[in-house]
Amino acid sequence: MDRGQLSACLTETPHNARLLFPDGTDPQQYWRRLRDAEEYRAAVEEIRAEGERLLREPIPELTYSLFAMFERSGNRLEFEKVYFEKRRRLTTMALLALIEPENRNYREALEDILWSICNEYTWCLPAHLKGSLETDGGQTFDVDSSEWSRRERGTRIDLFAAETGFALCEIVRLTEPRLPALLRSRIVEEVVQRIFKPYLLHGPYHWETSENNWAAVCAGSIASAALHLIEAPEQLAPIVEKALASMDCYLAGFGDDGACLESVGYWNYGFGFFIYFADLLHKRTRGAIDLFQSEKVRRIAQFQQKAYLEGDITVNFSDCLQRANVNIGLTHYLACLYPGEVASPPLQLRAPYTEDHCSRWAPALRNLLWFDPAKSGTRWEAADYFLPDAQWLVSRYESADGTYGFAAKGGHNGEPHNHNDLGHFILTCCGEVFLCDLGSGEYTDRYFGPERFSFDCNGSQGHSVPIAEGRFQTEGTASAAQCLDIFVGEDRIVFELELAKAYGLTQLRSLVRKFAWHKAEKPLLVLEDRFAFKAQPAGIVERFVTMIEPVAEGGGVVAMRSETGRKLAIRYDERQLEPIVRRSTYRNHFGKETVWYALDFAVLRPQPEIAVTFTFQFCS
Missing domain, CATH: 2.70.98.70 (Beta-galactosidase; Chain A, domain 5)
Known part of the structure; x- marks a missing residue:
C-alpha cells in the first residue's frame, strides 16, 4: 500500500497504555491483579528481589575509559556490563513502579534512571561506533554551532539505541499519569533527536535492508516507539512505511522452512521484535495491517520447538548458547495466534527474570503481559x-x-x-x-x-x-x-x-x-x-x-x-x-x-x- 493508504489505516485516537492491553482492560486493575495472583508470584518475586538489590547500589556511570576500551583493546564486556546494568535498573524499576505504584522508592529510582539514560553520551554500543575516538584532524568549529558534536553519535542508530528508544516510549505510556512532566518532555525530546530524526533524515542505514535480526530489531523498535509516541497518522506513516520495508528484508532471510540460521537465541531476539512491532501495528490499525497472516511468519513461529533437543538443550549451531530457557510471553502469544501449531513448553523452561544479561525491556514486559498459565506444556514431545x-x-x-x-x-x-x-x-x-x-x-x-x-x-x-x-x-x-x-x-x-x-x-x-x-x-x-x-x-x-x-x-x-x-x-x-x-x-x-x-x-x-x-x- 502507498503512504496515503497507510495513513488512512493508522488510527487518530490517542494511543496510551491501552495499546498494550485488550479492550476493556483497566491497566491499573491489571497490575493489581498481577501483583496478587498466585500464578505470577514467582515472576514478581524475581523482579522484586532484583529491585531490592539495585536500590542498594548507586546508578553506575559509563565513563570515558569504559567507552574507549573497545577502540583501544577490542574488549566489549567491561562497557557492556555497566550499560546493561543500567538497562536492568530501567526495566526493573519501571516494572516495580507499575506493580507497586504506592512505593515511592521504586518511583524515584525509575525517575533517576530515566534521567541518567537521557544523559548518556550515546545509546549505541562502542562496538557499533568504530572510529569514534579518532581526532577531528585539527578542524575548528564555530562556537555557536553544536551540530558537529553530534556528527557521528547523533546520527548513528544500532540495535541498542533503537531498543532504548522503544523502551523509553513504552515506559512513558505506561507510567505517564505519575511521571513528572519535565521527565516526559525530556524523554520525548531525546527519542526524537536520537531516533526519529536520524531514521528519517540520515539514512538509509545498513540494517534497513539486512536479512537478519538487525532489520527486525532496529526497524521494529523505532516503529514501535513511534506507534506509542506519534499521534498524527501523517507523521507516523513515513516511519511505519520504512519499517515495513525492513521487515520484508528480514523475512527474506528465512527459507520456506522457517529456520533461523542464527539459531534459537537470535530467533528469540529478531523474531521477537518483529512480533512486538506486528502486534502494536495490528492494534493501531485496528487489524487493517496484519503481518501474522503471512505463511512464512507462521512457519517461522514454529521454529522454536524444532530448535530444542530436550529440556533447555538447544540445537546451538551458529552463535547460540548450549542451554537456554524460553521467553514464555512470546511463546504463549504465538501459541494463541497459531493454536495447535506452536508448542508450549513446560513452565520450568520459563526464562527467569535475570537470565537476559542485556535486560531488554520489551520481552521482560511481555513475559508478564502475554503469559498464559493455561498454556503450560509438560515437555518437548518426541x-x-x-x-x-x-x-x-x-x-x-x-x-x-x-x-x-x-x-x-x-x-x-x-x-x-x-x-x-x-x-x-x-x-x-x-x-x-x-x-x-x-x-x-x-x-x-x-x-x-x-x-x-x-x-x-x-x-x-x-x-x-x-x-x-x-x-x-x-x-x-x-x-x-x-x-x-x-x-x-x-x-x-x-x-x-x-x-x-x-x-x-x-x-x-x-x-x-x-x-x-x-x-x-x-x-x-x-x-x-x-x-x-x-x-x-x-x-x-x-x-x-x-x-x-x-x-x-x-x-x-x-x-x-x-x-x-x-x-x-x-x-x-x-x-x-x-x-x-x-x-x-x-x-x-x-x-x-x-x-x-x-x-x-x-x-x-x-x-x-x-x-x-x-x-x-x-x-x-
Whole structure:
C-alpha cells in the first residue's frame, strides 16, 4: 500500500497504555491483579528481589575509559556490563513502579534512571561506533554551532539505541499519569533527536535492508516507539512505511522452512521484535495491517520447538548458547495466534527474570503481559524434523531408557553469525550433551573481524567434522553442502551430505558424510565418511568435539562418561584409525575460560579412495 493508504489505516485516537492491553482492560486493575495472583508470584518475586538489590547500589556511570576500551583493546564486556546494568535498573524499576505504584522508592529510582539514560553520551554500543575516538584532524568549529558534536553519535542508530528508544516510549505510556512532566518532555525530546530524526533524515542505514535480526530489531523498535509516541497518522506513516520495508528484508532471510540460521537465541531476539512491532501495528490499525497472516511468519513461529533437543538443550549451531530457557510471553502469544501449531513448553523452561544479561525491556514486559498459565506444556514431545532450506536434521527421541537428541547440519559457510561447520552434529542423552557445539564465544573486535575463524568456536577446528590434508573448512557461500539423501522413518533416519566444496581443495573430489540414526531402546548413530582424492592424500583426521573428557578403553572403543554415570561408547576400526585426545580452552560468550576436548582419529594409511566408519552407542 502507498503512504496515503497507510495513513488512512493508522488510527487518530490517542494511543496510551491501552495499546498494550485488550479492550476493556483497566491497566491499573491489571497490575493489581498481577501483583496478587498466585500464578505470577514467582515472576514478581524475581523482579522484586532484583529491585531490592539495585536500590542498594548507586546508578553506575559509563565513563570515558569504559567507552574507549573497545577502540583501544577490542574488549566489549567491561562497557557492556555497566550499560546493561543500567538497562536492568530501567526495566526493573519501571516494572516495580507499575506493580507497586504506592512505593515511592521504586518511583524515584525509575525517575533517576530515566534521567541518567537521557544523559548518556550515546545509546549505541562502542562496538557499533568504530572510529569514534579518532581526532577531528585539527578542524575548528564555530562556537555557536553544536551540530558537529553530534556528527557521528547523533546520527548513528544500532540495535541498542533503537531498543532504548522503544523502551523509553513504552515506559512513558505506561507510567505517564505519575511521571513528572519535565521527565516526559525530556524523554520525548531525546527519542526524537536520537531516533526519529536520524531514521528519517540520515539514512538509509545498513540494517534497513539486512536479512537478519538487525532489520527486525532496529526497524521494529523505532516503529514501535513511534506507534506509542506519534499521534498524527501523517507523521507516523513515513516511519511505519520504512519499517515495513525492513521487515520484508528480514523475512527474506528465512527459507520456506522457517529456520533461523542464527539459531534459537537470535530467533528469540529478531523474531521477537518483529512480533512486538506486528502486534502494536495490528492494534493501531485496528487489524487493517496484519503481518501474522503471512505463511512464512507462521512457519517461522514454529521454529522454536524444532530448535530444542530436550529440556533447555538447544540445537546451538551458529552463535547460540548450549542451554537456554524460553521467553514464555512470546511463546504463549504465538501459541494463541497459531493454536495447535506452536508448542508450549513446560513452565520450568520459563526464562527467569535475570537470565537476559542485556535486560531488554520489551520481552521482560511481555513475559508478564502475554503469559498464559493455561498454556503450560509438560515437555518437548518426541519428534523428527528436517528443515530443507537450512539443511538441518533434528531428532528428539524417547525410549524406556530415557530421552535422546540428535542434530546434524549442512547448509553453507556464509550464513549469518556463521561457523564453518558443514556436516557437524550434536548428541545428547537424558539432559546431558555428549557431542557438542561450542556455541558463541566472547564478542570482541577480533571475533567479528578477519580473524573470526581462528576462534575455535567459529572455525571448523572446533566442530565435529573431518580435517582433510591438514585443511579446515573455508568460509563463504561457495563452501556449501549438497544434500544427497534424507529419509525420516519411525525407527531410523538417514541423512547424507556431500561436503567436498567446504574444503577448497582441488585434490578432494568428493567427501560424503552419511548419518544413520537408529532409534532403539538405547539409540545408535552410525557415521560413515567416504573420501575420494585425485591422488594419495597427505593425511585425514576425523574430529569429534565434546566437553566430557574421552578415555580410550582399548579394543577399538573410546568412551565418554558423564557425571551421572551415562556413557557414550565410540567404536572404530583400530587397524585403520589412531585416537588422540587434545584438551583445549576457549572464552565463552560471557568471557569465561571453558575447557573442551577434540577427540581426533588419524587415518593410519590414507588412500585416494577410503571409507571411515564410527558407531556411537549409548550405554547405561
